[in-house]
Amino acid sequence: MKELVTGPDLDDETLIAHYARPARPTLRVSFVSSADGAMEIDGLSTALSGADDKRVFGVLRMLADAVLVGAGTLRRENYRPIRLSPPRVAWRRAHGLPDVPTLVAVSHSLDLDPAMPALADAPVRPIILTSSGAHRPDLLRVADVVRFEDQDLLSPVRARALDQILCEGGPRLFGTLLAADAVDELCLTVAPVLAGAGASRITAGPVSPPRDMRPAHVLRGGDHLMVRYVRRHPSVDRAPTGCG
Template sequence: MTEPTPAVQAPIRRLWPAPTGTPLDDDALTELYGRAEQPCLRVNFVTSVDGAVELDGYSAGLSNGPDKRVFGVLRMLCDALVVGAGTLRHEGYHAVRLDERRRAWRRAHGLAEYPTLVVVSSELVLDPAQAAFADAPVRPLVLTRAGATPPPGLTDVAELVPLGTDRVDLAAGLAELRRRGHRQLLCEGGPRLFGALTAADLVDEVCLTVAPLLAGPGADRIITGTPSPPRGMALRHVLGADATLLLRYARA
Protein backbone atom coordinates (compact mmCIF):
# COMPACT_ATOMS: atom_id res chain seq x y z
CA MET A 1 0.00 0.00 0.00
CA THR A 2 1.40 3.39 -0.96
CA GLU A 3 1.87 5.73 1.96
CA PRO A 4 -1.12 8.10 1.93
CA THR A 5 -0.49 11.84 1.81
CA PRO A 6 -3.52 13.74 3.11
CA ALA A 7 -3.88 17.37 2.03
CA VAL A 8 -5.11 18.77 5.33
CA GLN A 9 -4.36 17.32 8.75
CA ALA A 10 -5.61 18.18 12.20
CA PRO A 11 -2.67 18.88 14.55
CA ILE A 12 -1.66 16.02 16.84
CA ARG A 13 -1.03 16.77 20.51
CA ARG A 14 0.03 14.60 23.42
CA LEU A 15 -2.77 14.11 25.93
CA TRP A 16 -1.01 11.67 28.27
CA PRO A 17 1.46 11.52 29.90
CA ALA A 18 2.61 15.14 30.25
CA PRO A 19 0.02 16.84 28.03
CA THR A 20 1.40 19.34 25.53
CA GLY A 21 -0.46 22.21 23.93
CA THR A 22 2.07 22.43 21.12
CA PRO A 23 1.29 20.34 18.03
CA LEU A 24 3.69 17.46 17.43
CA ASP A 25 5.74 17.57 14.24
CA ASP A 26 7.04 14.42 12.56
CA ASP A 27 10.31 14.59 14.51
CA ALA A 28 8.36 14.55 17.78
CA LEU A 29 6.18 11.67 16.57
CA THR A 30 9.30 9.76 15.53
CA GLU A 31 10.75 10.20 19.02
CA LEU A 32 7.50 9.16 20.71
CA TYR A 33 7.13 5.94 18.71
CA GLY A 34 10.83 5.30 18.25
CA ARG A 35 12.74 2.09 17.60
CA ALA A 36 13.00 -0.38 20.46
CA GLU A 37 16.42 -1.45 21.70
CA GLN A 38 15.35 -5.10 21.54
CA PRO A 39 13.57 -6.99 18.73
CA CYS A 40 9.96 -5.85 18.55
CA LEU A 41 6.79 -6.75 16.67
CA ARG A 42 4.46 -3.75 16.52
CA VAL A 43 0.90 -4.04 15.21
CA ASN A 44 -0.87 -1.00 13.75
CA PHE A 45 -4.65 -0.77 13.27
CA VAL A 46 -7.42 1.80 12.98
CA THR A 47 -10.85 1.11 14.49
CA SER A 48 -14.18 2.85 14.98
CA VAL A 49 -15.41 3.73 18.47
CA ASP A 50 -17.54 0.56 18.41
CA GLY A 51 -14.64 -1.67 17.35
CA ALA A 52 -15.11 -2.01 13.58
CA VAL A 53 -12.06 -2.70 11.43
CA GLU A 54 -13.66 -1.36 8.23
CA LEU A 55 -16.28 0.79 6.60
CA ASP A 56 -17.87 -0.49 3.39
CA GLY A 57 -15.37 -3.33 3.43
CA TYR A 58 -12.14 -1.31 3.62
CA SER A 59 -9.99 0.13 6.41
CA ALA A 60 -9.49 3.34 4.41
CA GLY A 61 -12.99 4.44 5.36
CA LEU A 62 -11.87 4.73 9.00
CA SER A 63 -8.52 6.42 8.40
CA ASN A 64 -7.97 10.18 8.47
CA GLY A 65 -5.11 12.67 8.38
CA PRO A 66 -3.68 12.02 11.88
CA ASP A 67 -3.90 8.25 11.40
CA LYS A 68 -2.09 8.51 8.07
CA ARG A 69 0.68 10.62 9.61
CA VAL A 70 1.37 7.96 12.24
CA PHE A 71 1.02 5.27 9.56
CA GLY A 72 3.86 6.93 7.63
CA VAL A 73 6.07 7.38 10.70
CA LEU A 74 5.67 3.73 11.71
CA ARG A 75 6.63 2.55 8.22
CA MET A 76 9.70 4.77 8.33
CA LEU A 77 10.78 3.26 11.65
CA CYS A 78 10.43 -0.44 10.79
CA ASP A 79 12.92 -2.84 9.20
CA ALA A 80 10.20 -4.99 7.65
CA LEU A 81 6.47 -4.58 7.05
CA VAL A 82 4.46 -7.76 7.69
CA VAL A 83 1.01 -8.29 6.15
CA GLY A 84 -1.30 -11.22 5.57
CA ALA A 85 -1.99 -12.33 2.01
CA GLY A 86 -5.73 -11.65 2.31
CA THR A 87 -5.16 -8.06 3.38
CA LEU A 88 -2.55 -7.57 0.66
CA ARG A 89 -5.10 -8.66 -1.95
CA HIS A 90 -8.21 -7.02 -0.51
CA GLU A 91 -6.67 -3.65 0.31
CA GLY A 92 -4.80 -3.53 -3.00
CA TYR A 93 -1.31 -2.98 -1.60
CA HIS A 94 1.11 -1.11 -3.81
CA ALA A 95 4.89 -1.21 -3.48
CA VAL A 96 6.16 -0.08 -0.08
CA ARG A 97 7.81 3.24 -0.88
CA LEU A 98 8.77 6.24 1.25
CA ASP A 99 9.35 9.85 0.30
CA GLU A 100 12.87 11.27 0.11
CA ARG A 101 12.67 12.92 3.55
CA ARG A 102 11.91 9.61 5.23
CA ARG A 103 14.46 7.73 3.15
CA ALA A 104 17.05 10.29 4.26
CA TRP A 105 16.10 9.68 7.90
CA ARG A 106 16.60 5.96 7.40
CA ARG A 107 19.98 6.44 5.75
CA ALA A 108 21.08 8.72 8.57
CA HIS A 109 20.15 6.01 11.09
CA GLY A 110 21.94 3.20 9.29
CA LEU A 111 18.83 1.60 7.81
CA ALA A 112 18.05 0.45 4.29
CA GLU A 113 16.21 3.12 2.30
CA TYR A 114 13.02 1.05 2.25
CA PRO A 115 11.57 -1.52 4.63
CA THR A 116 11.19 -5.05 3.28
CA LEU A 117 7.65 -6.24 2.56
CA VAL A 118 6.92 -9.62 4.21
CA VAL A 119 3.74 -11.43 3.16
CA VAL A 120 2.33 -14.31 5.22
CA SER A 121 0.56 -16.84 2.97
CA SER A 122 -0.16 -20.52 3.59
CA GLU A 123 -1.66 -21.19 0.16
CA LEU A 124 0.31 -18.71 -1.99
CA VAL A 125 -2.80 -17.25 -3.60
CA LEU A 126 -0.82 -14.24 -4.76
CA ASP A 127 -0.52 -12.30 -8.00
CA PRO A 128 3.09 -11.68 -9.06
CA ALA A 129 1.85 -8.77 -11.19
CA GLN A 130 0.43 -6.91 -8.17
CA ALA A 131 2.44 -3.74 -7.66
CA ALA A 132 3.39 -4.83 -4.14
CA PHE A 133 5.62 -7.40 -5.85
CA ALA A 134 6.20 -6.15 -9.39
CA ASP A 135 7.15 -2.60 -8.40
CA ALA A 136 8.83 -3.33 -5.05
CA PRO A 137 12.08 -1.40 -4.44
CA VAL A 138 13.26 -4.28 -2.22
CA ARG A 139 12.59 -7.94 -3.08
CA PRO A 140 9.67 -9.04 -0.85
CA LEU A 141 9.71 -12.14 1.32
CA VAL A 142 6.79 -14.57 1.48
CA LEU A 143 6.49 -16.67 4.63
CA THR A 144 4.64 -19.84 3.66
CA ARG A 145 4.30 -23.50 4.61
CA ALA A 146 6.36 -26.34 3.22
CA GLY A 147 4.71 -27.90 0.18
CA ALA A 148 2.70 -24.84 -0.90
CA THR A 149 2.76 -24.42 -4.67
CA PRO A 150 3.57 -20.90 -5.92
CA PRO A 151 1.78 -19.47 -8.95
CA PRO A 152 3.88 -18.98 -12.10
CA GLY A 153 6.16 -15.98 -11.81
CA LEU A 154 5.98 -15.49 -8.03
CA THR A 155 9.53 -16.67 -7.40
CA ASP A 156 10.71 -14.15 -10.01
CA VAL A 157 9.52 -11.24 -7.86
CA ALA A 158 9.69 -12.59 -4.29
CA GLU A 159 11.69 -14.97 -2.11
CA LEU A 160 9.68 -17.84 -0.61
CA VAL A 161 10.54 -18.86 2.95
CA PRO A 162 8.83 -22.19 3.87
CA LEU A 163 8.17 -22.55 7.60
CA GLY A 164 5.90 -25.22 9.06
CA THR A 165 3.85 -27.95 7.40
CA ASP A 166 0.09 -27.50 8.01
CA ARG A 167 0.35 -23.74 8.46
CA VAL A 168 2.99 -21.01 8.58
CA ASP A 169 5.06 -21.26 11.75
CA LEU A 170 4.93 -17.61 12.80
CA ALA A 171 7.42 -17.94 15.66
CA ALA A 172 9.96 -19.49 13.30
CA GLY A 173 9.12 -16.78 10.76
CA LEU A 174 9.88 -13.97 13.17
CA ALA A 175 13.09 -15.69 14.22
CA GLU A 176 14.14 -15.96 10.57
CA LEU A 177 13.35 -12.30 9.91
CA ARG A 178 15.45 -11.28 12.90
CA ARG A 179 18.28 -13.54 11.76
CA ARG A 180 18.24 -11.55 8.53
CA GLY A 181 18.53 -8.29 10.47
CA HIS A 182 14.85 -7.29 10.53
CA ARG A 183 14.60 -6.59 14.25
CA GLN A 184 11.87 -3.95 14.19
CA LEU A 185 8.75 -5.44 12.58
CA LEU A 186 5.52 -3.62 11.78
CA CYS A 187 2.37 -5.66 11.13
CA GLU A 188 -0.59 -4.00 9.38
CA GLY A 189 -2.89 -7.00 9.64
CA GLY A 190 -5.26 -8.26 8.75
CA PRO A 191 -7.41 -9.44 11.68
CA ARG A 192 -6.66 -13.16 11.14
CA LEU A 193 -2.90 -12.61 11.15
CA PHE A 194 -3.24 -10.37 14.23
CA GLY A 195 -5.18 -13.17 15.93
CA ALA A 196 -2.57 -15.77 15.06
CA LEU A 197 0.29 -13.57 16.27
CA THR A 198 -1.58 -12.90 19.52
CA ALA A 199 -2.32 -16.60 20.05
CA ALA A 200 1.40 -17.31 19.60
CA ASP A 201 2.24 -14.52 22.11
CA LEU A 202 4.39 -12.69 19.57
CA VAL A 203 2.88 -9.19 19.78
CA ASP A 204 5.03 -6.66 21.65
CA GLU A 205 3.18 -3.41 20.83
CA VAL A 206 -0.20 -2.30 19.52
CA CYS A 207 -0.65 1.14 17.97
CA LEU A 208 -4.35 1.83 17.70
CA THR A 209 -6.15 4.77 16.14
CA VAL A 210 -9.71 5.24 17.37
CA ALA A 211 -11.71 7.09 14.72
CA PRO A 212 -14.69 9.15 15.96
CA LEU A 213 -17.27 7.02 14.15
CA LEU A 214 -19.93 4.47 15.01
CA ALA A 215 -19.81 1.86 12.26
CA GLY A 216 -22.80 -0.14 13.49
CA PRO A 217 -23.32 -3.92 13.28
CA GLY A 218 -21.75 -6.10 10.64
CA ALA A 219 -18.10 -5.13 10.46
CA ASP A 220 -15.36 -7.43 11.77
CA ARG A 221 -13.16 -6.59 14.74
CA ILE A 222 -9.46 -5.85 14.33
CA ILE A 223 -8.68 -9.41 15.51
CA THR A 224 -10.18 -12.79 14.68
CA GLY A 225 -9.29 -16.48 14.79
CA THR A 226 -8.86 -19.10 17.49
CA PRO A 227 -9.53 -17.77 21.03
CA SER A 228 -6.44 -17.34 23.20
CA PRO A 229 -5.80 -16.18 26.79
CA PRO A 230 -5.97 -12.44 27.48
CA ARG A 231 -2.68 -10.63 27.85
CA GLY A 232 -2.04 -7.46 29.79
CA MET A 233 -0.83 -4.35 27.93
CA ALA A 234 0.59 -1.13 29.36
CA LEU A 235 -0.46 2.23 27.94
CA ARG A 236 2.58 4.19 26.75
CA HIS A 237 0.95 7.32 25.40
CA VAL A 238 -2.30 8.91 24.26
CA LEU A 239 -2.25 11.40 21.43
CA GLY A 240 -5.23 13.38 20.20
CA ALA A 241 -6.18 15.21 17.01
CA ASP A 242 -9.62 16.78 17.18
CA ALA A 243 -11.85 13.81 18.10
CA THR A 244 -9.35 11.13 16.99
CA LEU A 245 -7.30 9.22 19.58
CA LEU A 246 -3.93 7.62 18.82
CA LEU A 247 -2.96 5.03 21.43
CA ARG A 248 0.25 3.10 21.93
CA TYR A 249 0.31 -0.01 24.09
CA ALA A 250 3.24 -2.30 24.94
CA ARG A 251 3.67 -5.56 26.81
CA ALA A 252 2.85 -5.00 30.47
Protein backbone atom coordinates (compact mmCIF):
# COMPACT_ATOMS: atom_id res chain seq x y z
CA MET A 1 0.00 0.00 0.00
CA LYS A 2 1.28 3.46 -0.92
CA GLU A 3 0.15 6.95 0.00
CA LEU A 4 -0.98 9.18 -2.84
CA VAL A 5 1.52 12.04 -2.76
CA THR A 6 0.50 15.42 -4.13
CA GLY A 7 3.11 16.84 -6.51
CA PRO A 8 3.39 19.96 -8.66
CA ASP A 9 0.63 21.07 -11.02
CA LEU A 10 0.61 19.18 -14.30
CA ASP A 11 0.79 21.05 -17.59
CA ASP A 12 -0.76 19.78 -20.82
CA GLU A 13 2.51 18.20 -21.94
CA THR A 14 2.63 16.09 -18.78
CA LEU A 15 -1.04 15.15 -19.10
CA ILE A 16 -0.40 14.03 -22.68
CA ALA A 17 2.34 11.73 -21.39
CA HIS A 18 -0.04 10.30 -18.77
CA TYR A 19 -2.78 9.65 -21.34
CA ALA A 20 -0.55 8.99 -24.37
CA ARG A 21 -2.09 7.46 -27.50
CA PRO A 22 -1.57 3.68 -27.28
CA ALA A 23 0.35 1.90 -30.01
CA ARG A 24 -2.63 -0.28 -30.94
CA PRO A 25 -6.34 0.40 -31.58
CA THR A 26 -7.88 1.27 -28.23
CA LEU A 27 -11.31 2.04 -26.81
CA ARG A 28 -11.18 4.44 -23.89
CA VAL A 29 -14.29 5.18 -21.86
CA SER A 30 -14.49 8.48 -19.98
CA PHE A 31 -16.91 9.07 -17.12
CA VAL A 32 -17.33 11.19 -14.01
CA SER A 33 -19.07 9.80 -10.96
CA SER A 34 -19.79 10.80 -7.39
CA ALA A 35 -17.86 9.19 -4.54
CA ASP A 36 -20.80 6.83 -4.00
CA GLY A 37 -21.00 5.81 -7.66
CA ALA A 38 -23.67 8.09 -9.16
CA MET A 39 -23.15 9.27 -12.73
CA GLU A 40 -25.30 12.39 -12.53
CA ILE A 41 -27.09 14.86 -10.30
CA ASP A 42 -30.49 16.13 -11.42
CA GLY A 43 -30.04 14.25 -14.68
CA LEU A 44 -26.73 15.85 -15.72
CA SER A 45 -23.09 14.86 -15.28
CA THR A 46 -21.91 18.49 -15.41
CA ALA A 47 -22.81 18.94 -11.73
CA LEU A 48 -20.08 16.43 -10.85
CA SER A 49 -17.35 17.89 -13.03
CA GLY A 50 -14.64 20.39 -12.11
CA ALA A 51 -12.03 22.54 -13.83
CA ASP A 52 -9.27 19.90 -13.74
CA ASP A 53 -11.64 17.15 -14.86
CA LYS A 54 -12.63 19.32 -17.83
CA ARG A 55 -8.96 19.82 -18.64
CA VAL A 56 -8.34 16.07 -18.73
CA PHE A 57 -11.54 15.72 -20.79
CA GLY A 58 -10.09 18.15 -23.34
CA VAL A 59 -6.79 16.28 -23.50
CA LEU A 60 -8.60 12.96 -24.03
CA ARG A 61 -10.50 14.47 -26.94
CA MET A 62 -7.30 15.90 -28.37
CA LEU A 63 -5.72 12.44 -28.36
CA ALA A 64 -8.71 10.66 -29.93
CA ASP A 65 -9.51 9.85 -33.55
CA ALA A 66 -13.22 9.50 -32.78
CA VAL A 67 -15.58 10.50 -29.97
CA LEU A 68 -18.27 7.83 -29.51
CA VAL A 69 -21.49 8.81 -27.74
CA GLY A 70 -24.99 7.43 -27.38
CA ALA A 71 -27.94 9.35 -28.82
CA GLY A 72 -29.55 9.78 -25.39
CA THR A 73 -26.42 11.37 -23.97
CA LEU A 74 -26.06 13.54 -27.07
CA ARG A 75 -29.53 14.97 -26.43
CA ARG A 76 -29.55 15.05 -22.63
CA GLU A 77 -26.16 16.73 -22.26
CA ASN A 78 -26.93 19.15 -25.12
CA TYR A 79 -23.75 18.28 -27.01
CA ARG A 80 -22.09 21.06 -28.97
CA PRO A 81 -19.81 20.66 -32.01
CA ILE A 82 -16.40 19.29 -31.04
CA ARG A 83 -13.91 22.16 -30.85
CA LEU A 84 -10.36 22.25 -29.51
CA SER A 85 -8.20 25.15 -28.38
CA PRO A 86 -5.60 26.46 -30.88
CA PRO A 87 -2.66 24.83 -28.99
CA ARG A 88 -4.44 21.47 -29.06
CA VAL A 89 -5.26 21.83 -32.75
CA ALA A 90 -1.57 22.64 -33.34
CA TRP A 91 -0.57 19.48 -31.42
CA ARG A 92 -2.84 17.36 -33.60
CA ARG A 93 -1.49 18.90 -36.80
CA ALA A 94 2.08 18.30 -35.62
CA HIS A 95 1.20 14.63 -35.13
CA GLY A 96 -0.49 14.20 -38.50
CA LEU A 97 -4.06 14.24 -37.19
CA PRO A 98 -7.12 16.19 -38.39
CA ASP A 99 -7.91 19.33 -36.41
CA VAL A 100 -10.64 17.62 -34.37
CA PRO A 101 -11.79 14.04 -33.76
CA THR A 102 -14.84 12.70 -35.59
CA LEU A 103 -18.11 12.57 -33.66
CA VAL A 104 -19.67 9.08 -33.83
CA ALA A 105 -23.23 8.88 -32.49
CA VAL A 106 -25.01 5.59 -31.77
CA SER A 107 -28.76 5.63 -32.43
CA HIS A 108 -30.65 2.35 -32.78
CA SER A 109 -33.82 4.15 -33.89
CA LEU A 110 -32.27 7.05 -35.85
CA ASP A 111 -34.40 9.37 -33.71
CA LEU A 112 -32.02 12.32 -34.02
CA ASP A 113 -32.69 15.89 -35.06
CA PRO A 114 -30.38 16.81 -37.96
CA ALA A 115 -30.57 20.45 -36.83
CA MET A 116 -28.93 19.75 -33.46
CA PRO A 117 -25.65 21.70 -33.32
CA ALA A 118 -23.49 18.63 -32.66
CA LEU A 119 -24.49 17.34 -36.09
CA ALA A 120 -25.41 20.39 -38.16
CA ASP A 121 -22.41 22.52 -37.12
CA ALA A 122 -19.78 19.78 -36.79
CA PRO A 123 -16.39 20.79 -38.23
CA VAL A 124 -15.88 17.19 -39.42
CA ARG A 125 -18.77 15.22 -40.94
CA PRO A 126 -20.16 13.02 -38.14
CA ILE A 127 -20.95 9.32 -38.33
CA ILE A 128 -24.22 7.88 -37.04
CA LEU A 129 -24.14 4.17 -36.22
CA THR A 130 -27.49 2.42 -36.27
CA SER A 131 -29.08 -1.01 -36.32
CA SER A 132 -32.23 0.48 -37.84
CA GLY A 133 -33.28 0.01 -41.44
CA ALA A 134 -35.05 3.38 -41.43
CA HIS A 135 -34.29 5.80 -44.25
CA ARG A 136 -33.55 9.36 -43.08
CA PRO A 137 -32.50 11.58 -46.01
CA ASP A 138 -32.44 14.59 -43.67
CA LEU A 139 -29.79 12.93 -41.49
CA LEU A 140 -27.80 11.92 -44.56
CA ARG A 141 -27.42 15.59 -45.40
CA VAL A 142 -25.41 16.22 -42.22
CA ALA A 143 -23.83 12.85 -41.38
CA ASP A 144 -22.79 9.45 -42.72
CA VAL A 145 -25.31 6.86 -41.54
CA VAL A 146 -23.71 3.44 -41.14
CA ARG A 147 -25.41 0.21 -40.10
CA PHE A 148 -23.79 -2.18 -37.67
CA GLU A 149 -24.57 -5.83 -37.04
CA ASP A 150 -24.69 -7.97 -33.89
CA GLN A 151 -23.63 -5.16 -31.52
CA ASP A 152 -20.33 -4.79 -33.41
CA LEU A 153 -20.11 -1.03 -33.02
CA LEU A 154 -16.39 -0.57 -33.49
CA SER A 155 -15.64 -2.31 -36.80
CA PRO A 156 -17.40 0.35 -38.95
CA VAL A 157 -15.46 3.05 -37.10
CA ARG A 158 -12.06 1.39 -37.37
CA ALA A 159 -12.72 0.62 -41.04
CA ARG A 160 -12.28 4.38 -41.50
CA ALA A 161 -8.86 4.32 -39.79
CA LEU A 162 -10.31 5.82 -36.60
CA ASP A 163 -8.38 3.56 -34.24
CA GLN A 164 -8.23 5.61 -31.05
CA ILE A 165 -11.83 5.82 -29.86
CA LEU A 166 -13.00 7.80 -26.84
CA CYS A 167 -16.45 6.81 -25.55
CA GLU A 168 -18.18 9.52 -23.52
CA GLY A 169 -21.27 7.51 -22.58
CA GLY A 170 -23.92 7.02 -21.74
CA PRO A 171 -24.23 4.09 -19.38
CA ARG A 172 -26.18 1.84 -21.75
CA LEU A 173 -23.56 2.28 -24.47
CA PHE A 174 -20.82 1.57 -21.90
CA GLY A 175 -22.70 -1.56 -20.80
CA THR A 176 -23.04 -2.73 -24.40
CA LEU A 177 -19.33 -2.25 -25.02
CA LEU A 178 -18.48 -4.11 -21.80
CA ALA A 179 -20.73 -7.00 -22.80
CA ALA A 180 -18.89 -7.13 -26.14
CA ASP A 181 -15.56 -7.25 -24.24
CA ALA A 182 -14.42 -4.16 -26.16
CA VAL A 183 -13.31 -1.79 -23.38
CA ASP A 184 -9.55 -1.27 -23.02
CA GLU A 185 -9.44 1.69 -20.62
CA LEU A 186 -11.66 3.56 -18.18
CA CYS A 187 -10.74 7.16 -17.42
CA LEU A 188 -12.83 7.84 -14.33
CA THR A 189 -13.12 11.09 -12.42
CA VAL A 190 -14.39 10.69 -8.85
CA ALA A 191 -16.13 13.82 -7.58
CA PRO A 192 -16.14 14.76 -3.87
CA VAL A 193 -19.92 14.39 -3.65
CA LEU A 194 -22.27 11.85 -2.09
CA ALA A 195 -25.28 11.79 -4.40
CA GLY A 196 -27.40 9.42 -2.32
CA ALA A 197 -29.80 6.73 -3.43
CA GLY A 198 -31.67 6.76 -6.71
CA ALA A 199 -29.02 7.97 -9.15
CA SER A 200 -27.88 5.82 -12.08
CA ARG A 201 -24.53 4.05 -12.27
CA ILE A 202 -22.08 4.51 -15.14
CA THR A 203 -23.05 1.14 -16.66
CA ALA A 204 -26.47 -0.18 -17.65
CA GLY A 205 -27.90 -2.82 -19.96
CA PRO A 206 -26.88 -6.44 -20.45
CA VAL A 207 -25.22 -8.37 -17.64
CA SER A 208 -21.57 -9.11 -18.34
CA PRO A 209 -18.77 -10.81 -16.39
CA PRO A 210 -16.30 -8.70 -14.40
CA ARG A 211 -13.11 -7.55 -16.14
CA ASP A 212 -9.81 -7.16 -14.33
CA MET A 213 -8.28 -3.70 -14.67
CA ARG A 214 -5.22 -2.07 -13.16
CA PRO A 215 -4.73 1.58 -12.22
CA ALA A 216 -2.19 3.20 -14.56
CA HIS A 217 -2.23 6.43 -12.55
CA VAL A 218 -4.22 8.52 -10.09
CA LEU A 219 -4.22 12.30 -10.43
CA ARG A 220 -5.68 14.82 -8.02
CA GLY A 221 -7.16 18.09 -9.23
CA GLY A 222 -8.60 20.14 -6.38
CA ASP A 223 -10.80 17.62 -4.57
CA HIS A 224 -11.42 15.49 -7.67
CA LEU A 225 -9.51 12.28 -8.35
CA MET A 226 -8.78 11.25 -11.95
CA VAL A 227 -8.05 7.52 -12.23
CA ARG A 228 -6.96 5.80 -15.43
CA TYR A 229 -7.68 2.08 -15.40
CA VAL A 230 -6.24 -0.12 -18.15
CA ARG A 231 -7.21 -3.65 -18.99
CA ARG A 232 -5.06 -6.47 -17.70
CA HIS A 233 -3.68 -8.63 -20.48
CA PRO A 234 -2.09 -11.93 -19.49
CA SER A 235 0.79 -11.71 -21.94
CA VAL A 236 0.55 -8.36 -23.75
CA ASP A 237 1.41 -5.07 -22.08
CA ARG A 238 -0.03 -2.01 -23.78
CA ALA A 239 3.01 0.21 -23.89
CA PRO A 240 1.94 3.79 -24.71
CA THR A 241 3.56 5.97 -27.33
CA GLY A 242 3.36 9.69 -27.90
CA CYS A 243 1.38 9.27 -31.09
CA GLY A 244 0.13 6.37 -33.10
